Amino acid sequence: QHNYNRAANELTEVMATRLEMNALAEGLVQKLALFLQLKRLGILIFKEERECCGHAGVGFGDLDWDAFCRRTGPQLVAEMQRSRSETRFGTDVLPDRLKRRLDEVGIRQIIPIRFKNKLVGSFVIGEKRSESPLDLEDLTFMSSVSRQVAIALENAFLYEGLAEQERLKHELEIARRIQMASLPQNTPEVPGLDIAGVSIPAREVGGDYFDYLDGGSPGLTVIVGDVSGKGTSAALYMSKIQGILRSLYQFDLSPRELFIRANQLLLRDLEKKAFITAIGASFKTGQNRVVLARAGHLPLFCYRVESGKVELITPRGMGLGLDNDPVFADELEEKTVTYRPDDVFLFVTDGVTEAQTKVGGLFGEDKLARVLAEVAPLCADAIRDRIVSEVKQFVSDALPYDDQTVVVVKARAL
Known part of the structure; x- marks a missing residue:
């Protein structure tokens, strides 16, 4: 029997201490895969509801996870946008070509991550280590987690935006000093x-x-x-x-x-x-x-x-x-x-x-x-x-x- 409250607390700590996008994604999938005893778990993060701009996965072996996410991400986005009211769905409802691609790597469930109706990511979930499917309680827990993660991802987007602004500001200040020195x-x-x-x-x-x-x-x-x-x-x-x-x-x-x-x-x-x-x-x-x-x-x-x-x-x-x-x-x-x-x-x-x-x-x-x-x-x-x-x-x-x-x-x- 899982202790969902303890898992929620541990995930909250991950989300509070990891502000950078990929570090946050890595921490989330590691914790969730361990807690739910999953063979495979991935998270894809989407920019402007289009392209995959961040990801993390466990249990995918020799798969080129980066290439997989960038190739499959836009198709997943399109399907999730067509099913905006769904909080989770199995791969069996997806178009055949996409379903086969996900089945080949052991993905069975998709859980969208939405922030104020904006799609910011998704969990892709495989079987448990026991080879049993996720039960309703597990899926309900993951849907609840997705709502918390949505806020954390939005904060990560804001953090990276601010970090990029600071980096550019620093670089422009250096460029200014160089330019003024050239006069x-x-x-x-x-x-x-x-x-x-x-x-x-x-x-x-x-x-x-x-x-x-x-x-x-x-x-x-x-x-x-x-x-x-x-x-x-x-x-x-x-x-x-x-x-x-x-x-x-x-x-x-x-x-x-x-x-x-x-x-x-x-x-x-x-x-x-x-x-x-x-x-x-x-x-x-x-x-x-x-x-x-x-x-x-x-x-x-x-x-x-x-x-x-x-x-x-x-x-x-x-x-x-x-x-x-x-x-x-x-x-x-x-x-x-x-x-x-x-x-x-x-x-x-x-x-x-x-x-x-x-x-x-x-x-x-x-x-x-x-x-x-x-x-x-x-x-x-x-x-x-x-x-x-x-x-x-x-x-x-x-x-x-x-x-x-x-x-x-x-x-x-x-």
């Missing part, structure tokens, strides 16, 4: 230039970047880019374009040539819907001029101290990865602009100009130009910080929609 950690000291930059991802990782390339010629090349999309995929493409541009710059290329070569390489690897906008500006400090190319990016904002106004410099150009080399090269214009001390050049990504309030108002290029004109007398660090602050104040408590990158280059007298 310039030190601002270069270039005679005749005052420089400051920052990139603020909207998520843990983002697709914005900026870089300072110091080549063989006197001066500095500033690159600012924005990968289409957000999150990890954008971050991966960001790392790729950054590596390509750093490698190509060793050949002392102009911004236009830099982008043309980069486009040739990126076309092989970018997904069809992905593209990258970028702007590159080489400052020739000995000549007080900047050579500029723009691959589909926002304009370069230029504050002229002589007029006290901001102009937008917008040479022609299309995004990297959008078209083949001849078309891209033909469209890409290189422009040379002169400057004088205290002129200010501002590079931003669209996370700045398209920063939104909760009701949908945009920060916009006009407002950015006004802010730049107001803060232009300040040093580069202060200009950068004020722009970031103005954007933050504008959006108030609205969540950031896109990454925000701001780079300021202010001309100084040599």
Whole structure:
């Protein structure tokens, strides 16, 4: 005579102490098979009432239990969904093909495991060691157990979901640290230039970047880019374009040539819907001029101290990865602009100009130009910080929609 109360208590302990899905399943079948003296017992766990996402079994010998569960699981789900009102049934009521498959491995009874009418699993039960069938009391006990197990499985799904979220959060935090470390950690000291930059991802990782390339010629090349999309995929493409541009710059290329070569390489690897906008500006400090190319990016904002106004410099150009080399090269214009001390050049990504309030108002290029004109007398660090602050104040408590990158280059007298 079985002590069902003792068995229930032991099963409760298993369900309370084993939170991971497969460990819970293993503990349940071991306890139940021992208590009921079963030759064979298995449990299949179903995800979204479709596929088998976990299982455990005892007494199935050399059977490839994993393959069996994955092959048979969907068919069992279909049959149990057709018999939603049944708390248990024998294999003799199943379609012939499925019945034969279960009979071959010694399975005689099916007990669905449902949580709030949602099918989350099933017990598959064989004969007792005495070769006698399960009696009504045994089957009633297993049906009762299935209701407890349903709650435990739902908790296990929640636990694994939370564990996966924590794992992803940890991995994204590592990715964020790696990405932020790949951005310039030190601002270069270039005679005749005052420089400051920052990139603020909207998520843990983002697709914005900026870089300072110091080549063989006197001066500095500033690159600012924005990968289409957000999150990890954008971050991966960001790392790729950054590596390509750093490698190509060793050949002392102009911004236009830099982008043309980069486009040739990126076309092989970018997904069809992905593209990258970028702007590159080489400052020739000995000549007080900047050579500029723009691959589909926002304009370069230029504050002229002589007029006290901001102009937008917008040479022609299309995004990297959008078209083949001849078309891209033909469209890409290189422009040379002169400057004088205290002129200010501002590079931003669209996370700045398209920063939104909760009701949908945009920060916009006009407002950015006004802010730049107001803060232009300040040093580069202060200009950068004020722009970031103005954007933050504008959006108030609205969540950031896109990454925000701001780079300021202010001309100084040599």
